[in-house]
Amino acid sequence: MANNNSTADRELRISRLLNAPRELVWKVWTDPKHIKNWWGPNGFTNTISTMEVKKGGQWQFAMHGPDGTDYNNHSEFIEIVKPERIVFKHISHPHFVTTVTFEEQGNKTLLNWHMLFESREEFIAVVKAHKADKGLEQNIDKLQVYLTQQEARPKAIKEVTLTRILNAPRNVVYNAWVNPVELAKWWGPRGFSTGVTETEPKAGGNLRIEMLGQGYRNMVTGQFVEVTPNEKIIYTTSAFADAQGIDTLKGYNEIKFEDYGKGRTKLTIYASIVKATPELQAAMDGMYEGWSQSIDKLSELVSNAKGEEIFIRRTIKAPRALVFKAFTQKEHLEKWFAPDGCSIRFTKLNVEKGGTYISCMNIPGHNSCWCTGTYLEVTAPEVLIYTSALCDENGKLLTATDAGKDEAWPQETTVSIIFTEDEGVTQIMLHQNAPLALAQQTGAYPSWLKMLDKLETVIAE
Numbered sequence: 001m002a003n004n005n006s007t008a009d010r011e012l013r014i015s016r017l018l019n020a021p022r023e024l025v026w027k028v029w030t031d032p033k034h035i036k037n038w039w040g041p042n043g044f045t046n047t048i049s050t051m052e053v054k055k056g057g058q059w060q061f062a063m064h065g066p067d068g069t070d071y072n073n074h075s076e077f078i079e080i081v082k083p084e085r086i087v088f089k090h091i092s093h094p095h096f097v098t099t100v101t102f103e104e105q106g107n108k109t110l111l112n113w114h115m116l117f118e119s120r121e122e123f124i125a126v127v128k129a130h131k132a133d134k135g136l137e138q139n140i141d142k143l144q145v146y147l148t149q150q151e152a153r154p155k156a157i158k159e160v161t162l163t164r165i166l167n168a169p170r171n172v173v174y175n176a177w178v179n180p181v182e183l184a185k186w187w188g189p190r191g192f193s194t195g196v197t198e199t200e201p202k203a204g205g206n207l208r209i210e211m212l213g214q215g216y217r218n219m220v221t222g223q224f225v226e227v228t229p230n231e232k233i234i235y236t237t238s239a240f241a242d243a244q245g246i247d248t249l250k251g252y253n254e255i256k257f258e259d260y261g262k263g264r265t266k267l268t269i270y271a272s273i274v275k276a277t278p279e280l281q282a283a284m285d286g287m288y289e290g291w292s293q294s295i296d297k298l299s300e301l302v303s304n305a306k307g308e309e310i311f312i313r314r315t316i317k318a319p320r321a322l323v324f325k326a327f328t329q330k331e332h333l334e335k336w337f338a339p340d341g342c343s344i345r346f347t348k349l350n351v352e353k354g355g356t357y358i359s360c361m362n363i364p365g366h367n368s369c370w371c372t373g374t375y376l377e378v379t380a381p382e383v384l385i386y387t388s389a390l391c392d393e394n395g396k397l398l399t400a401t402d403a404g405k406d407e408a409w410p411q412e413t414t415v416s417i418i419f420t421e422d423e424g425v426t427q428i429m430l431h432q433n434a435p436l437a438l439a440q441q442t443g444a445y446p447s448w449l450k451m452l453d454k455l456e457t458v459i460a461e
Contacts, residue, residue, distance in 0.1 A: 324381035
């Protein structure tokens with residue numbers, strides 16, 4: 001007798017023995033900063049807006065196809081058993097439930113991936129139209145490649161990850177890293193300069209940078225592990241040689257350069273310390289700040305901005321996820337996204353890539369200020385980039401003059417906000433491509449400072 005309850009005709013199954021420990025496989029599956037790098041078939045990239053890995057948690061992201069098409073996805077986690085099992089249902093079309101299990105086999109992991117579609121018709125449509133079966137195989141291939149890359153990283157004592165959007169083409173930013181003349185102009189925190197600077201940007205090539213400060217001199221040496229021009233650099237560093245000539249500090253760094261359109265570059269830095277003696281604790285404690293100041297100097301060099309546009313760096317004593325929510329959720333934004341004495345309301349707010357917003361700031365003694373814009377990137381809780389333009393209450397764009405503002409104010413600006421976290425404290429790096437002098441004159445710059453002051457108060461409460 002046939003089994004009418006069989007689901008075999010609407011299932012996809014695949015198993016793969018991954019050459020990585022289960023702990024690592026679980027980590028890259030459940031952390032948005034990892035899964036965005038390998039999810040999807042070949043040629044796809046991802047922007048994750050929400051990923052709450054818990055029962056009932058939401059997972060929202062956009063897959064960007066190689067032809068430029070965006071595919072929005074919304075799922076809900078049904079079951080999470082760390083590090084053994086993940087079950088989630090795909091709420092947006094097509095409808096299916098995915099179950100992934102992780103079985104430990106020595107230092108390897110057996111991954112079992114099962115997709116159960118709501119109907120036979122949906123299953124056929126997805127497999128035929130989108131070749132989901134082949135896509136799933138490619139997805140796991142990409143996962144294995146990413147795991148191999150993660151395994152290649154030496155074990156870190158301390159690590160930081162920073163992301164910045166630089167107002168310069170990718171080849172210019174890359175050149176500033178590998179050209180010793182350019183490297184010497186920005187390397188090191190503020191207050192430091194460089195002496196001897198030598199680079200040999202090829203696998204196995206050497207790196208030497210002499211760092212100079214008040215009463216300070218130290219030679220940093222290193223070796224390039226991988227160099228892909230204009231795309232990626234991996235290199236090691238050694239410093240603080242003791243009396244026997246043995247380096248007491250060793251580091252491992254990965255630098256990624258991505259074209260971000262309109263002549264901009266997305267720079268992602270993974271920096272780690274793999275060896276340090278106890279007396280170097282202060283250097284490790286200042287690692288995040290040191291890198292931040294160095295990248296500030298790099299940004300000024302390659303964009304030739306030198307403070308001419310709006311750049312604000314602020315420390316918030318709160319976890320990054322909480323700070324990111326304060327920038328992206330209506331109920332939080334309306335509490336702080338206006339200077340003292342003013343208020344703001346959002347008549348439209350769709351925080352996802354391609355989503356738009358319309359806001360109205362009420363300013364006592366002045367006309368209301370309406371603004372609109374489009375979200376260019378939403379990667380929770382790391383990156384938020386959106387445009388800002390003056391408009392009327394219906395979202396129709398206005399010139400600065402028509403809106404009653406200084407006629408020199410740009411028709412549209414782009415706001416880039418990078419969120420990084422170090423031991424529960426969040427660093428915000430905000431850049432708006434508006435002239436700083438004009439922003440100071442019109443009040444836009446002091447408004448940002450006052451709003452960020454309010455944000456700190458709201459979060460503390």
